[in-house]
Amino acid sequence: MRSFVSILLLTLATTAGAETWVRCGDAVDVAEGALTGPVTLIIVDDRIERVVDGYPEAQAAAVIVDLTGLTCLPGLMDMHTHITSQSSPSSYSRAFTHNEADVALEATVYARRTLEAGFTTVRDLGDSFNASIALRDAIDAGHVVGPRIYTSGKALATTGGHADPTNGWRADLMGAPTPREGVLNGVAEAREAVRQRYKDGADLIKITITGGVLSVAKSGIAPQFRPDEVQAVIETADDYGMHVAAHAHGREGMIRAINAGIDSIEHGTMMDDEVMALMKEQGTWYVPTISAGKFVAEKAEIDDYFPPLVRPKARTIGPMIQDTFERAWKAGVKIAFGTDSGVSPHGDNAMEFIYMVETGMSPAEAIRAATANSAELLGISDQAGALGDGMWADVIAVSGNPLDDVSVLGNVAFVMKAGQIYKSQ
Numbered sequence: 001m002r003s004f005v006s007i008l009l010l011t012l013a014t015t016a017g018a019e020t021w022v023r024c025g026d027a028v029d030v031a032e033g034a035l036t037g038p039v040t041l042i043i044v045d046d047r048i049e050r051v052v053d054g055y056p057e058a059q060a061a062a063v064i065v066d067l068t069g070l071t072c073l074p075g076l077m078d079m080h081t082h083i084t085s086q087s088s089p090s091s092y093s094r095a096f097t098h099n100e101a102d103v104a105l106e107a108t109v110y111a112r113r114t115l116e117a118g119f120t121t122v123r124d125l126g127d128s129f130n131a132s133i134a135l136r137d138a139i140d141a142g143h144v145v146g147p148r149i150y151t152s153g154k155a156l157a158t159t160g161g162h163a164d165p166t167n168g169w170r171a172d173l174m175g176a177p178t179p180r181e182g183v184l185n186g187v188a189e190a191r192e193a194v195r196q197r198y199k200d201g202a203d204l205i206k207i208t209i210t211g212g213v214l215s216v217a218k219s220g221i222a223p224q225f226r227p228d229e230v231q232a233v234i235e236t237a238d239d240y241g242m243h244v245a246a247h248a249h250g251r252e253g254m255i256r257a258i259n260a261g262i263d264s265i266e267h268g269t270m271m272d273d274e275v276m277a278l279m280k281e282q283g284t285w286y287v288p289t290i291s292a293g294k295f296v297a298e299k300a301e302i303d304d305y306f307p308p309l310v311r312p313k314a315r316t317i318g319p320m321i322q323d324t325f326e327r328a329w330k331a332g333v334k335i336a337f338g339t340d341s342g343v344s345p346h347g348d349n350a351m352e353f354i355y356m357v358e359t360g361m362s363p364a365e366a367i368r369a370a371t372a373n374s375a376e377l378l379g380i381s382d383q384a385g386a387l388g389d390g391m392w393a394d395v396i397a398v399s400g401n402p403l404d405d406v407s408v409l410g411n412v413a414f415v416m417k418a419g420q421i422y423k424s425q
Contacts, residue, residue, distance in 0.1 A: 019044055019062040020419065022395060023055050024072035028402065030371045030386050033364030035403065041072070043393040046418035050389045065421070067397045070413055073367065074387050075120025075147075075394030077374035078349050079287045080245075080266055082342025083110050083124050083149065084131040087295070089305050092216070095165070100129040107135045111146025113347035116423050118412035120394040121148040121374070121384060123338075125206040125245055125266065126155035126163060133201045145422060150378055152206035152245065154182035156193050156233065160217060161224040162208035162247060168216025168307065190225075190232035198240045205237045209246040209262075210253035213296055213313045214306070214343065220313040221250030221270055231260045243379070245287070249317055251275060258284050264377060266338065267292070268328065269320050276331045285377050286325075286333045290355040291348070292340030293321030326359035336377045337370035350410040363406035393419040 022041040029036050040056060042049050058064055084107035085091070114122060124132040136149035157163035159176075164183050166174045177183035179193035194205055209230060211219040225233075230246075237244045243263040248254045251270045258265070258278045264285040268275075271286075279286060297318030299305045306314055329335050339352045356366040375385030383392050397414035415423040 019049070019059060020065060020393075021058045021062045022065045022072070022416070023068050024397065025068045025070050026401070027072040027387055028074075028367060030074060030368055033362070033368065033403065035071070035401065038068070039072070039387075041387060041393070041395060043416075043419050046393055046420075048387065048389060048391050048393050048395075051387060065416075065424075067414055070397035070399055071401060072387065072395055072397045073402065074371045074385055074391070075396055075415075075417060076118045076349070076370045076409070077121040077337060077378075077384070078114070078119050078339050078341060078352075078370070079123045079264070079336045079374050079377060080289050080338030080340050081114070081122045081124050081346075081349075082126055082340070083107060083114060083122060083146075083346065084127045084135065085342045086110060086346060087214075087299075087343050092168070092307060095128075100131065103128055103131045104134060107131055108138075108144050108146070110342070110346040111135060111139065111144060111149075114341070114349065115145060115147045115417065116412070116415060117347045117349055118396040118398075118409065118415055119147050119349050120396070120415070120417045121378070122150070123204070123245070123378070124149055124151035125247070126152060128154070128165070130154065130200050130202075136203075137201075147417070150203040152204050153197050153200045153202035155206040155208055155247070156182050156184060156190075156197075157208045158224045158229070159183055159185055162210070162212035162215045162217070163206075164215070164217075168309070184229070187228050187232040190229045191236045194233055194236040194240070194242070198242065202242070204242045205233060205244045206266075207233055207244060207246050207257075209248045209257045210250040212247060212249065213317050214310055216307055216309050218309065220317050221253075223250060223253040223256060225253070225256065227256050227260065230256055230262070234261050243377075258282050264336065267321060267340075269293075269317050269324055271324050271328060273331070276328055276333050279328075279333050280331070283334065285336050285373075286328050287336050287338035287377075288321060288325040288328070288356075289338050289340035289343075289352075290322045290325055291344040291352045293318040294355065295344040322355055322359060325356065326361075329359070329361055329365070334373065335365075335369045336373045337366070348410075350407075350412075353406040353409050357406050363403050366406055367402060367409075393417075
């Protein structure tokens, strides 16, 4: 493994404006789902200026990064994370013991872990204290190491809904959360809640259109936004150029969200043929999060890991997601990669590839979901999701061929984001 000093020197060289020549033993052409053979990525500042075949002679001033024994890919993207938190048996009590600074400092650990796992871009879909917004800004400013973050800030709920932060609290503590806290009732408050997220600095909106597994509330599938409320959220978000993601397990909530023009359905557990057909008709993305389903199902068998109201939901809903995913991709629903990391452990994001391929999806399709498809969902296809001229210099490398064995993505040897090297073995 290269020393921290050698990585730092390479990083400093790239910031000085010199060309960096990354020589890859092979590379994945995401669009074709094939290997390209040896290539050299010529990087200037934070962009790939050009990609050339083989290993041409470099300019004398160029910094050479030798990855000739590895396979290069574009940086991976995870479209469903909670990068400021991590599930544990104490998760439910932390609302009463953790201050904003505690959450923010822990988030820096999860951010570094995610980047070092090869995920150079993530969507964060729900936090506390707007910590993911501050984390995004700190990463962008170079103060903290982590992936590019597109964040919703606080997710939106209705009273008692999945993202109501006071569910299960004692009555005198519960109060009545408002749109400022991400809780809304009615069209006017739906618009106010979106505008508050915009004011907070969020990049996008996340709504909890149905009940959820981990909230201390009875139903995990009941619809929790009326059609006019979700319509108001989406219309207002559109005014601000923000896309909207919908946490959804139950069928009726998904139908309401899709009909209103939602951009993505997260989890989608009870998705049936009608929902899939509607998603295809509307061009709605599906972000499956199989990792979270498996994680909560496993932890449901451990006494006292979850509150009594949560445990049966985790046992029932968690194991269903992988099967739903298989039916959805076979039906032709658009798939973007997402794990729900923060429920499942940060840094284990690549396990999702294995679960996807277990259903019969090809490794090439799974990789495309975490690169080109995710870039399309975010609206950054002209900058990310492939190794090409003019794209962001977000590059990872692994030993072996991920198109043959997708599990090699769980052992990333090299990570570059925006032309800066953060990991090199």
